[in-house]
Amino acid sequence: MxxxxxxxxxxxxxxxxxxxxxxxxxxxxxxxxxxxxxxxxxxxxxxxxxxxxxxxxxxxxxxxxxxxxxxxxxDNDYGFEKLARGGDLNRRFDEIVESGHSPLILDCGGNIGLAARFFAETYPQAEIVSIEPDRDNIEQAKINTATTKVTTIEAAIASNDGNGTLIDPGLGNNGYRVHESADGAVRLISVNTLIADARAKKCVPFLIKIDIEGFESELFSKNTEWIEAFPILIIELHDWMLPKTANAANFLKTISQLNRDFVFHGENVFSIANDF
Incomplete structure (x- = not known):
């Protein structure tokens, strides 16, 4: 781009x-x-x-x-203050820290690093990984998170490791989309791969934020066992942007089978585990 x-x-x-x-x-x-x-x-x-x-x-x-x-x-889109279970989530974060581990936060669709910076300011003990497929956005994210522990990865989050293509629909630098493509130039990386890498560093999953412009349909199509590892999942769905595609169907089908609260606030769904 x-x-x-x-x-x-x-x-x-x-x-x-x-x-x-x-x-x-x-x-x-x-x-x-x-x-x-x-x-x-x-x-x-x-x-x-x-x-x-x-x-x-x-x-x-x-x-x-x-x-x-x-x-x-x-607007505090990712703050827990508005959640009835915000206190539960913060206590779970503290429990992970007190156990000698680092809470893992994945920012999927990291754009220019602003959400990652927010998480770094809010949870300085966390290990934060920001995944973004556009190189220009990644370079800006490195600047915006330079004074933090955030790690940036130039890739798109997906259900499997692989390759894809970056599409610019003309909505600006926060609207790029990804399509699977075996010979594409964009690296696809799975949540399971990121968790495995993080666990080798004594990290425990805590929060995953997902804003990937419709690619959530592919992300939740298979290999979704990682969901239950995260006490909190925050996602923006994109049926509003992609009409007549049932883009949110895979997410809704998967999440409805799990014991998790479903809270809609602003543009985001907050999916909160009930087993901690």
Whole structure:
């Protein structure tokens, strides 16, 4: 994929407008964990974590990048505070740490590393692996997670190890899709492979986040035993984007057979194990 062009004046103006709306929303809404205490500068956004007092700098290239940052940090898409079982999940995280192991977090569809950075700030003791098939996004993710323990892998998550092709449907750098292809240039890597690699480092599965633009249909088509290893699975489904494909069918069929809570919040499903 070609590198995104520098933001135009109009694009910078739009981002500035979005930031102004964010500041207004802070003033009228309940307290948030992250705030953008400075307006967006060209290519970057400064954040303040009100929980830890830490300042974060994230690098952005496009309006899509800023919108992703808004979802992850300002809208708190992946935070547990909104879940009735958030306390259970945090206790399970602490149990893994106290046992002498590192909780494993897999960020599937890592994009430019913003979700991985959020998880790293929230769970600094975790081993976080961000899997993303687009090279330009991977390079940006390395910048955004440079001060953390996040490992980035240039690949797409799949049910089996193999190869695929990256497709650009014209939705921006957070909308790339993957198709299986034996001679494709994109590496496919399975969750089972990642778990096996992590266990060799004394890691225990804790959280898996999946936002892979419809490839979840393939991911959940077979070899899904890994689901039960994760206390929490967070996924965005894409039937809304791919009408008349029943894209979520494999996920729904698989997850409905397991003893897990199903919580819909915003764009994501939170699937929470009931056996811990």
């Amino acid at each position: 070609a590198s995104p062009r520098p933001l135009s004046f109009d694009a910078n103006l739009k981002i500035l407008s979005l930031w102004a709306r964010h500041i207004f929303s802070i003033a009228i809404s309940k307290p948030r964990r992250f705030i953008a205490f400075l307006p967006p500068l060209p290519g970057r956004q400064m954040l303040l974590d009100l929980r830890s007092g830490r300042r974060l700098e994230i690098r952005l290239r496009t309006i899509n990048d800023w919108c992703t940052a808004k979802q992850v940090f300002f």
